[in-house]
Amino acid sequence: MQTYITTDELATRIHYDARTIRTRLKDAVLLEGVHYIRPFGGRKLLFIWEAIQRDIGKFSAGRAPNAAVARGAGIPMASGGLIHG
Structure with missing residues (x-):
């Protein structure tokens, strides 16, 4: 089962400002259909917490020094x- 949370709840959980999530992260790293949905085709966003937990470290994992050494x-x-x- 998926856990749907609002923008404000996501902001509290990942320690970002809700406006930053809406303007900088949404559609750049948080993708519609993967990380969030628009219920009933409306304007409200509901974020899928499990998808965000799964992907939150992917962007920095490739930049980590140990990852570069592991790849040779x-x-x-x-x-x-x-x-x-």
Whole structure:
């Protein structure tokens, strides 16, 4: 069963401002039909909490230094680059 939450409830759970969710995250990283729905075709948004929990770390996981090393991309340096041994 899916848990549907409002924008304000999502803002409380992920510690973002509700306006940021509506203007910057919605349709950029939170996708209609995946992370939220519009019940009955209306304007109100209901977010699917389980989908957000599943995907919340995906964007930063690929940028993590350990992920780069695990892929064999090299050793991360303080300057942000990689050294290939």
